[in-house]
Amino acid sequence: MRSKHSFFKFLAVVAAVLCFVAKGYSKEPYKIGAIFAVTGPASFLGEPEKNTAIMLMDQINKAGGINGHPLEIIVEDSKSVEADAVLAAKKLLEKDKVLAIVGPSTTGESMALVPVMNNAKTTLVSCAAGYPITNPVNERYWIFKTPQYDVSAVDAIYTHMKKHGITKVGIVTIATGFGDAGRKALLSEAPKFGITIVADERYGAKDSDMTTQLTKVKAAGAQAVINWSVGPGQVVITKNWHDLKLGIPLYQSHGWGSKKNIELAGKAAEGVIAPLGRLVVWDKLSDKNPQKALLKKYEQDYKARFKTEPGTFGGHAYDAVMMVVDALKKVGPNKAKIRDYIEKKIKNWPGTGGIFNMSEKDHCGLDMTAFEMVTVKNGDWEILK
Amino acid sequence: MLTVLMQFLFSGITIGAVYALVGLGFNIIYNATSIINLAQGEFVVMGGLLMWFFSESVKLPFFISVILTILSVGLVGLLMERLTIKPLKGAELLVMIMITVAVSIVLRGVIMFKFGKDPYGYAPFTAGEPVIILGAVIQQQVLWVLGITLFLIFLVYLFFNKTMLGKAMSACAVNPLAARLVGINVSKMIMLSFILSAILGAVGGIAITPISLMEYDKGPALAVKGFCAAIMGGLGQGMGAVVGGFIIGILESLTAGYIHSGFKDAVALVIMLAILVFKPSGIFGSKSVLQVRKF
Amino acid sequence: MGKSNFFVLICLSILILVFPLIVTDSYNLTIGVFAGINALLAIGLCILMGFAGQASLGQAGFYGIGAYVSAILSINYGLPVAVSMVIAAIVSGISAIAIAVPALRLRGHYLAVATLGFGEIVYVILNELGPGGPSGFGDIPHLNLFGFVFDSSQSNFYLVWVFVILVVIFSFNLINSRIGRALKAIHDSEVASNAMGLDVAVLKIKVFILSAVYASFAGSFYGHFVSFLSPSTFSLFQSILVLMMVILGGATNIWGAVLGAIIITILPEALRKFEELDVLVYGIILTLSILFIRKGIVPLIIDKLKVEKKHA
Numbered sequence: 003m004r005s006k007h008s009f010f011k012f013l014a015v016v017a018a019v020l021c022f023v024a025k026g027y028s029k030e031p032y033k034i035g036a037i038f039a040v041t042g043p044a045s046f047l048g049e050p051e052k053n054t055a056i057m058l059m060d061q062i063n064k065a066g067g068i069n070g071h072p073l074e075i076i077v078e079d080s081k082s083v084e085a086d087a088v089l090a091a092k093k094l095l096e097k098d099k100v101l102a103i104v105g106p107s108t109t110g111e112s113m114a115l116v117p118v119m120n121n122a123k124t125t126l127v128s129c130a131a132g133y134p135i136t137n138p139v140n141e142r143y144w145i146f147k148t149p150q151y152d153v154s155a156v157d158a159i160y161t162h163m164k165k166h167g168i169t170k171v172g173i174v175t176i177a178t179g180f181g182d183a184g185r186k187a188l189l190s191e192a193p194k195f196g197i198t199i200v201a202d203e204r205y206g207a208k209d210s211d212m213t214t215q216l217t218k219v220k221a222a223g224a225q226a227v228i229n230w231s232v233g234p235g236q237v238v239i240t241k242n243w244h245d246l247k248l249g250i251p252l253y254q255s256h257g258w259g260s261k262k263n264i265e266l267a268g269k270a271a272e273g274v275i276a277p278l279g280r281l282v283v284w285d286k287l288s289d290k291n292p293q294k295a296l297l298k299k300y301e302q303d304y305k306a307r308f309k310t311e312p313g314t315f316g317g318h319a320y321d322a323v324m325m326v327v328d329a330l331k332k333v334g335p336n337k338a339k340i341r342d343y344i345e346k347k348i349k350n351w352p353g354t355g356g357i358f359n360m361s362e363k364d365h366c367g368l369d370m371t372a373f374e375m376v377t378v379k380n381g382d383w384e385i386l387k
Numbered sequence: 388m389l390t391v392l393m394q395f396l397f398s399g400i401t402i403g404a405v406y407a408l409v410g411l412g413f414n415i416i417y418n419a420t421s422i423i424n425l426a427q428g429e430f431v432v433m434g435g436l437l438m439w440f441f442s443e444s445v446k447l448p449f450f451i452s453v454i455l456t457i458l459s460v461g462l463v464g465l466l467m468e469r470l471t472i473k474p475l476k477g478a479e480l481l482v483m484i485m486i487t488v489a490v491s492i493v494l495r496g497v498i499m500f501k502f503g504k505d506p507y508g509y510a511p512f513t514a515g516e517p518v519i520i521l522g523a524v525i526q527q528q529v530l531w532v533l534g535i536t537l538f539l540i541f542l543v544y545l546f547f548n549k550t551m552l553g554k555a556m557s558a559c560a561v562n563p564l565a566a567r568l569v570g571i572n573v574s575k576m577i578m579l580s581f582i583l584s585a586i587l588g589a590v591g592g593i594a595i596t597p598i599s600l601m602e603y604d605k606g607p608a609l610a611v612k613g614f615c616a617a618i619m620g621g622l623g624q625g626m627g628a629v630v631g632g633f634i635i636g637i638l639e640s641l642t643a644g645y646i647h648s649g650f651k652d653a654v655a656l657v658i659m660l661a662i663l664v665f666k667p668s669g670i671f672g673s674k675s676v677l678q679v680r681k682f
Numbered sequence: 683m684g685k686s687n688f689f690v691l692i693c694l695s696i697l698i699l700v701f702p703l704i705v706t707d708s709y710n711l712t713i714g715v716f717a718g719i720n721a722l723l724a725i726g727l728c729i730l731m732g733f734a735g736q737a738s739l740g741q742a743g744f745y746g747i748g749a750y751v752s753a754i755l756s757i758n759y760g761l762p763v764a765v766s767m768v769i770a771a772i773v774s775g776i777s778a779i780a781i782a783v784p785a786l787r788l789r790g791h792y793l794a795v796a797t798l799g800f801g802e803i804v805y806v807i808l809n810e811l812g813p814g815g816p817s818g819f820g821d822i823p824h825l826n827l828f829g830f831v832f833d834s835s836q837s838n839f840y841l842v843w844v845f846v847i848l849v850v851i852f853s854f855n856l857i858n859s860r861i862g863r864a865l866k867a868i869h870d871s872e873v874a875s876n877a878m879g880l881d882v883a884v885l886k887i888k889v890f891i892l893s894a895v896y897a898s899f900a901g902s903f904y905g906h907f908v909s910f911l912s913p914s915t916f917s918l919f920q921s922i923l924v925l926m927m928v929i930l931g932g933a934t935n936i937w938g939a940v941l942g943a944i945i946i947t948i949l950p951e952a953l954r955k956f957e958e959l960d961v962l963v964y965g966i967i968l969t970l971s972i973l974f975i976r977k978g979i980v981p982l983i984i985d986k987l988k989v990e991k992k993h994a
Binding site (some may be wrong): 038043045046204205206207208210211213215218222234238245283 | 391394395397398399401402405442503504505506507508510516517524526595597598600602604605609610640643644647648649652
């Protein structure tokens with residue numbers, strides 16, 4: 003008996019040593035590609051996404067990699083241009099032989115990659131929100147995405163409006179892919195909530211004054227105005243709204259979720275309402291919330307390393323990378339199995355964007371419950387009940 | 388209705404003031420060299436961002452920040468001329484214009500490297516609620532921009548018409564050879580025009596940042612609109628660029644107000660093209676000036 | 683076509699033939715396709731600049747018309763892609779006439795300004811009225827010629843570059859024809875050519891139409907290759923990039939345009955390893971190349987060769 007016992011002990015030690023060696027001895031790295039709009043007009047998306055991907059790679063490798071394999075994320079800049087995204091994808095697929103790609107940042111770039119990824123039979127987890135990226139699902143076999151649908155953000159706003167008896171709405175959108183996607187969602191969802199769009203205005207990405215658009219919205223008899231944009235435009239319009247004393251509430255898109263916007267708009271930002279992912283308000287969530295722990299860690303790590311907030315958009319990359327990493331952990335470097343894992347096994351999966359439930363019919367897996375309606379009060383966020 | 392119209396006009400004036408300030412900068416260099424400096428927008432961006440840097444980050448007093456900003460951007464103008472324009476002496480005009488494009492890419496890269504991609508802003512020159520006229524509101528900062536624009540036009544006018552230096556500079560553009568013959572240092576004049584133009588851009592950037600915020604890649608958009616303003620008023624006509632800027636701004640605002648905001652940029656451009664067809668030298672331009680200049 | 687040009691043409695043709703056989707990965711081939719598309723854009727502008735002395739800042743406008751019209755016709759009206767491409771070229775040609783007639787009446791830089799305005803207007807229209815608005819639209823069919831579908835990078839490489847070769851031959855013939863000599867005369871002295879009884883304005887308009895048609899085909903090739911279009915591809919920046927290709931390669935020589943296009947296409951890819959600094963490095967390389975080879979690369983090489991011959 004005794005000898006048998008010690009034999010087991012011996013085995014255990016050997017196993018432990020082997021494990022230790024395996025951990026230190028680097029196996030062949032798992033390569034993931036990442037395409038983000040690090041420069042160009044969509045850099046507000048690509049910048050935090052790239053930072054997030056690099057941070058996750060370092061953290062995972064420090065913790066021993068994926069089953070002992072170091073993780074290598076090769077980040078390419080698409081410059082916010084579709085043709086460059088296509089080139090970047092081809093480079094990653096053929097030169098670097100990546101197992102999956104996360105990104106790109108914008109809907110247009112993601113759409114341009116659909117045929118490329120289907121040809122290469124490799125999974126793409128896009129960080130852009132557009133509906134056509136993952137629909138129709140049967141033509142998007144290899145394509146997934148992590149951001150909430152624009153319609154979900156719109157539904158959250160309209161639900162809030164309905165509760166407050168608002169039926170006539172003026173919308174102001176930025177003339178870029180982001181604003182246009184929001185505009186389409188705002189127009190298509192309105193009838194479902196009994197809301198009439200009385201004014202539909204637009205402005206350019208570099209415009210310096212939107213009082214004309216706001217005046218028109220007010221003159222059309224709107225009870226509320228919704229602005230759908232990212233970048234300086236949403237701050238300028240907030241200031242204009244404040245200056246004009248329109249007397250109707252201003253709603254912003256989920257792109258509003260950065261403390262920088264509050265700082266730049268100053269007291270003009272008070273009272274602005276927006277549907278935001280839980281990342282920006284994690285400290286105000288109850289401890290029971292399954293997302294809280296991971297949001298806290300992500301936000302604090304990011305702030306410590308990059309001296310700025312990750313924002314909602316960095317979170318899209320977090321979710322995309324972690325999904326692929328989870329898949330790699332379970333099924334190893336097999337392109338087809340990675341795809342199947344993400345489609346079938348990402349269920350009740352807490353990410354920064356919400357609780358994901360992927361399926362054969364839904365390659366996004368989020369709905370409007372991913373958002374909290376948040377207002378600005380005393381220079382800070384406040385969750386509206 | 389009147390209030391609404393007034394508000395549209397005020398909005399147009401706000402936008403127009405930005406274009407006018409940028410357009411003014413184009414003219415100085417154009418007047419001295421016939422070069423269209425496509426890096427003009429980057430001067431404006433640097434003005435706004437450096438002002439933020441000195442006043443908000445280093446926390447220097449307002450006036451010192453303004454002076455430091457103007458000096459730094461002026462220095463960039465000087466370096467640009469000495470390092471890229473002067474060595475190209477005698478090259479075709481288009482090559483000269485392309486080098487300004489290349490320089491603008493470099494400047495944008497440097498700005499991005501230093502400031503990142505986020506927008507920056509600081510408080511308006513005077514705090515307080517906007518001014519209300521006939522029920523329509525206009526930001527105090529817009530009044531500042533208007534005042535500064537008028538003041539700059541006045542200075543530019545004085546410089547070119549009342550000082551020897553200014554007259555010498557205009558002479559270089561009209562006929563560089565003749566200017567050299569009468570003893571004008573043409574090379575110095577060109578350098579001076581870049582410095583002045585950079586300074587005008589910087590002042591513009593300082594003044595408009597509280598209204599529109601500033602970020603590293605705003606330059607090209609500003610340059611295109613400022614260029615249109617300068618064309619509309621007649622390239623080389625200081626006053627013309629300002630009037631052109633306001634016309635474009637007001638047209639955009641009225642189009643957005645009464646037709647559709649999606650087409651505001653196009654309508655302004657169509658009208659600019661129409662003016663070109665019917666009065667090619669711009670609103671204030673004279674035909675004789677135009678024929679001297681070859682592209 | 684001179685002897686030396688013929689020689690370069692043969693070399694280029696062989697290179698085009700052999701390149702996809704040696705380089706088989708679709709990444710490098712795709713760069714090749716984009717280089718070819720850019721070459722088409724640059725050749726058009728090169729003829730306009732080098733031989734008619736006019737600059738255009740609106741080539742992206744024709745590029746966009748070519749891409750959008752051809753894509754829309756083939757998706758919404760089910761026209762064969764080849765037919766859509768030709769119709770798109772005709773639309774571009776007609777728009778070119780509409781701008782050129784008033785603008786070229788005037789001397790000096792008005793074509794540049796007018797085309798700048800035109801390009802921006804096309805951009806606004808694509809944003810507002812184009813399918814998908816600013817987000818763009820996808821699922822554009824590939825070119826199908828006699829049952830052969832050009833869907834791979836390799837087939838598109840041959841397609842685009844064979845077209846480039848045809849355009850080069852056509853352009854050389856044009857330059858050496860009576861029209862070409864007349865054009866050179868315009869460049870040298872407009873007054874003199876007027877006096878010789880050449881209708882300068884009509885000639886300039888013809889060249890401008892040609893440059894628009896080249897750009898239009900470039901756009902069609904782009905759309906049917908990438909199969910996704912959005913307005914951002916056709917912004918002012920693209921027009922300036924085309925101008926940069928021509929200036930860099932040398933505006934007085936068609937080969938300059940081709941070389942410039944190749945360099946400008948490859949450069950950003952070669953700079954990928956600089957990551958975020960690539961914009962800065964890119965700008966510095968452009969600045970230095972313009973400073974030191976102001977006439978353009980190809981004219982510089984020709985000068986060097988001539989000097990060597992003299993010495994020999």
